[in-house]
Amino acid sequence: MSISGIMNAIHPWIRLPLIVNAPMRLIALAPMAVAVAHAGGFGFLAAGTDVGDLKAELRKAKDLVQNTFIKGSDPDVLPIGVGFINWGVELSTALNAMKEHIPAAVWFFAPKRTEDLIEWTSEIRRLSNARTKIWIQIGTVADAVRVAQTCNPDVLVVQGADAGGHGLAQGAGVVSLLPEVADVLEEAGLGSIPLIAAGGIVEGRGTAACLALGAQGVVMGTRFLASKEANIAKGYQDDVLRTTDGGLSTARTGIYDTLRGITGWPSRYNGRGILNQSFWDAQKGQSTEENRRLYNEAMHKGDQGWGENGRLTAYAGSGVGLVKEVKSAQDIVEEVRRDAIDVLSKLFHTSSKLQYKLG
Template sequence: MASNIGRLAARELQRTYPWISPPFIVGAPMRVISGPKLAVAISGAGGLGFIGPGAKPADLDDSLSQTPSLLESLPQSSPTLAHLDRYVILPIGVGFQTWAGDLETTARIMRAHPPPAAAWLFAPRHGQKELDEWSVGIRAATDSKTKIWIQIASVAEAKAAAASKERPDVLVVQGADAGGHSRTKGAGLMTLLPEIADELKKDSNLPQIPLVAAGGIIDARGVVAGTVLGAAASAMGTRFLAANEANINPGYVQHVLDATDGGQSTVRTQLYNHLRGTMDWPAEYDARGLANASWRDHEAGVSFELLQERHAEAAKKGVKGWGEAEGRMATYSGTGVGLVRERMGAAEIVEQIRKDVRRVLDEANTAVYE
């Protein structure tokens, strides 16, 4: 049921990342939550885990330093271990919010370590020009061993990336159901991904860029849907919030596990950024997170100064700083949050999805053809 374009792109990614097992599951680079433990666990299960950009650019050095020993500690059954001697790259990716990044620092750090398999670029302040600068810098620092992934949320962005002389190796197509930061205006994955796929097919002189589906994918049903729409892989962030290896406060996790009806319980806003002092995100971006006491007070007209005071007090409460009723700390998550029902290891999540995909496909084929 997968599109032909998606199948061809999936084979290309299999050649690029020889340890992956179908369906190709990608762990999104959530800023401080996706550390090397989470990334290695996902890659160790036959996916591709990404390390987040961290609190500051220099954090990448520590993350890449930890990665080799984490790889060596993978179970002997890991498909990744079987391929470690066949390439000179780290089988994980790294993510960057380019508007807040430091390309010079990034390039210096990447030259000091084995190159990661992929660099996921997102949120430029100056559009494709900025993404091109980062692509040039990373490719130069890694002798082009690190493949460039660019996250987009519109047909226009896809066309600009495809036409660039620094054409990316992969496009991550993020639908509007995604948690965390994304474009304030956007379409759901159901329409966005096939329109982008169709648009890119129009230029027969260019090789097809593999597309990764992102935004609202939580389980095997979402993975199958993304594949049918033309994706070669599926990226997940919200589901991995409840992975044992995530660098996350237990209160944050509990808020995610307690949440239901994500279309109603999440909100899109810059408020949570501003409360923690991040005021300079590019204007065309905001973030999706679960509503909490901070949000309700904001809606009721409480002054920002008082909201900041209450937020600062909540930050001292540890686990109790999060939650729907009294929590005030940001719980970034997508609309699929109601499908996240238990905490488990990242490898277990990947393996469960892989197991369930066959069942979902069988049920879909039966429903269509019986």
């Protein structure tokens, strides 16, 4: 079977090229996941590091799915996925939260040790009789090979350094990372695992490029921050719409986690966010204590706390400059998929003409 055939077999309602929303902690919840699925994409809701609300969120998704025509292969499986940040979650709690409504996929990211994912994979396959597919997000060739060999995932998400939010502090962009992962997996006899690209992709051109690299589809986080279904403060969303030139206006840094008191990320991870006064003051040598005091003060300013002169965290990827408008998740999925197909057919046309000329 072709790799696209494999993707369609495991998630029958999806349309290719596959558009996926990233499971963004606190932001991507049931409404986003179901809207993306409804548009023929794959929708994830984020459990992140806290599964306290997961059971309730899955119930919400179940209710929302009942009003749509998403065709899963199994009526007892919810046609959406759940994203975990593995270092912060107890496997037993996660399993318990998913007993009532089995999701079509789980997404693993950032375990304390890569080997921890072996148990996560086998226990979730056992709970769901292998009806829950295993997606794993990795950011290096070495991790891709390690998880492919030990977990045999159904899908690998290849996250490049342009990604918004957390990712590896040291990593390559998706343009070089994805084809190298594809080649090395092929050489290891693991070439049938579908690859999905992530990091800096916000529209049809980037999606078409990722298909050329060997991906079956793309994950977008930053693009969906400007969706109607995002559970996001207006000040944060406005910041995403305002920001241009993402290479200059965002950076990978640990400062935002430090100021928010978030600890526990394995040391090789940090987060890409929009630069603001918190970042600049830290660069100038301001003490963390004073910076945190100002951060906490900014939290009382509501939407005014974000922005170039603000201090609050706005995690976003370097593709942020291409995000100009808030749209529904359904419109985003349909537009990106259509534009990618358009780009590819224009390229196909150009290359056919060129071949004809070259004779």
